[in-house]
Each structure stands twice: as structure tokens, then as C-alpha cells.
Amino acid sequence: MSKAIQAVRGMNDLLPEVVERWQRIEAGARDVLHAYGYREIRLPILEKSELFARSIGSQTDIVEKEMYSFEDRHGENLTLRPEGTAGCVRAGIENGFLHNQIQRLWYAGPMFRHERPQKGRYRQFHQIGVEAFGIESADLDAELIFMCVRLWRALGFDGLTLQLNSLGTLECRAAYRRELVHYLETQRGKLDEDSLRRLDRNPLRILDSKNPAMQEIIAAAPDLFEHLDDASRAHFERLGDYLRQAGVAFTVNPRLVRGLDYYTRTVFEWTTDRLGAQSAVGAGGRYDGLVEQLGGRPTPAAGFAIGLERLAELLALQGGSHQGVRPHGYLVLLGEEAERQGLSLAERLRDAGLRIECNGGGGGLKTQLKRADRSGARHALLLGEDEVRNASITIKDLRDGAQRSIAQNELIDFLLGSNLKNKEDKATADERRR
């Protein structure tokens, strides 16, 4: 056992039970995305390292210490993507689909960051990313947030809170940053270790410090909001209007800064108090400068990403262990002749659109019924010597134990009818719930 190879740290196997939960989220997300006219795009997991340095920012934690980078056989420096936006923008420029047009896109897949794993944070994690290009006005920002709200509702989440901030344009943020650094330099003696480290790297993050000793200094720091240019301020107020009009509650958090350099104006973050220290389930913002920064024409853009591991954990927390897809019938085969006929009978049933699990590996009736029970199938379909002799099949309802024998040529109709009835039962039950 000690020689067994383990998975790479921070990279988890998703077992079927968990995957079924993910699929609920993915299906819900797809419906919402389509409801807003977003189209799926599929992008490489591997990109040239320079792409991330140029977009996320070479001074950020992600680029400085969290990337999975390596040289390939030709000495090219490649990186497993730590986030999706950079690759999406790169693809847009490369394929020319950002040129003077509006694009609404989404993608889903794994991201990689070499951090120390903890609850809700893994080295391979999964996001659904949403990006929209070519719309400068705040109605897009609102649309993105509405999509989130709709998804939370579809999944039955409540208690998520929305935090909102504006960072202004790249220019006014840079100006603010200079002023903030200037102020913090005068307070240098009072800064804690973390803040000193951030001072020249990412001074805005100091505003987000949780150290109580820092609060006084932070409170007296220059206010980012007062440095917003008029257009950015108007943009932010407009977004607030849209949200209030739609009844979407939010909190303005002037300290919400985000760890990626490309954000401009709107940034937002959805958080929960149920997942331990890693509380953000989704976050995003506007990045009007990024397309140009990566070599495209100036193009306004905004997007967000949601963390699938965290959503799945939330879903698990609120219970409701939804069973996945179950077979309609489990085919029990007793005796040589039954085994001979069984496989092709199962095929005929599947041709009719039924999900059939066929007993494999022999075994007595007892064993096979046990397997039938565990398969989750509603009915066990018994084919034994008697049934083979008179072309019949015995159907056992595994829920109430009732049993009946019918002709084999009536089996499909029986199962389809019973399956249809189940669906109706479920529909009326759903209706009653509402």
C-alpha cells in the first residue's frame, strides 16, 4: 500500500456522487448563460507564460509565485492557465472576433495555481468564466450581476452577499496608487510586516488588511472614491441604479481591490459565510484596458468567474442529495439460456430509449437482486428458465416488492408506460412544491 501512487497534491478526483452535483450546477449555469445569449468557447489549458505576466500583472502573487510554468521540449516557456480571461482575450484578438463587435462568451474548465491547498482552495480547480466584449456602458455590468443572481436562484442558494467597488480607469488608479504610497511612506514605522511587503508590490491591498493595528492608518488613508474620474463615478452610480431597480442588494466595499492588475472601474465579489476562510464563490469586474494591452484594438470588456468546487460544496451543505441518473430496469439472468438471450434483450430495450443495467458476472438470484437494488433501478426484470420457456419476463417492483409476469413482447410498453407515469408523478410533485 505504501507504494501506491497518490494524486498530485491539491488535485482531486471527483467521484461519481460529487460529479452528479457538479452536473446540476453546470446544467443550471448553461441554462442561465443561454438565457442571456452567451455562447460557449473552448480554450487551451496551456498558454505561453508571457500572456499571464502581461495581463494579470508581473507583480501579482499569481504570477510571482503561483503559476505552474515549465519549458517544453523546444525551450518555450509555457504555463497551465491560472485563470481564464487572459486566454479568452488572446483567442479573441487572434481570431479577430473582437474587432468592432459585441461578443458574449463563456467557458468552463480547470485552472491551476500552485498554492498551499486548504478548504475550498485547490491547485487544480474549476471555473465557469463569462466574458463580454464591446460594451462600455454599465448595463453590461448589471447584466453580469443579474446572471449571477439568476444562477444562485436556480441552484437554491440564498444568503450570498454582493460586494461592489470601482477602481476607476487605469490612469486614475495609477494616480491614486502614487498618492497612497506617498501617504503610507509617511506612516512606514507603523506598518506591519505584510503591509511593508505589499507597499511597493500591491499597495492597494494594504487597504484590505485584517490586522486591527492597521485600521487607524487605513481609515486615514486617501480615499479611492474621491480619486475616481467623473466618467467612472457616473458609471458606478449608473450600475447602482440598475441594481436597485432590479432589487439586487449590494454592499459598496471601497477596500475590494482584487488581485489582478487588469481590472478597471467595476469590480465585484459574491461571498458566503458557510465555506470557511475561502468565502468567495464568484467574482469579476470590468477590464477595459486588457484587450489593447494584449495587442488588440481598444475594446471595453467585463466578465466574472465562479468557482465550481465552492458552489458544489455549498450545494452539498444545503443537503438534498439528488440521486443521479438511475437505470429504468435491472436485468436479472438465471441459467445459461437466459444469459445467452439477455444481452440482446437488453439491447432491444435500450433501442426503445430505456436505461437498462444488465447483470454481469453471473451469480444467484439473491446476489443479482441485491445488485438490482443497489443499482437504483425501479424494476428488476427476471429472466430465468421458466421465463425463457414461455417467452415471458417477471417484473419485480423493487420499491413495494410487487411482482408480476408478462409476455416479453409487452415489456417495452410496460417499462415505457411506467417510466412515463413516474415522470408525471414527479411533475405533479414539483408543482405541489411551488
Add this chain to the structure above:
RNA sequence: GUGAGCGUAGCUCAGUUGGUUAGAGUCCCGGAUUGUGAUUCCGGUUGUCGUGGGUUCGAGUCCCAUCGCUCACCCCA
């Protein structure tokens, strides 16, 4: 990168101040019923006590090292 906690059966865990042959539940298998599951009863298999070293007459238990996992910090989805 830093800190803390934990590694005993496939899984969840108990194991007293160091003391004989390391336990329970669950899971799995068989039987009660040679063609009736889930429930019940009876029986059975589960092991490098993470790994390596040390202390001791004796180590799952104490010490050291090492690996792994978990949570938290930093940061983020």
C-alpha cells in the same frame, strides 16, 4: 513560503499510566430461504498501526526524523 492539528481494516473510528494474539461499526462474502433484494438473525475475510530510526525486557502508545493529509495565514474561485 509560515503555523497548528492529525496519520490504526476499503470507509468512519476506539485502543487506559508502555504489557500477552490490535478492536468496534460499516462495507464485502456465505448461510437461515438450492428462484426473491432492501429489513432481521447467524457465521466469515479484512491490518507493513504512514515510513525510517531511537529509548525499553517489551512500543499502536514515549522520543527524533521523514512523508502524507487537513485547517489556518498570505492570496484567491
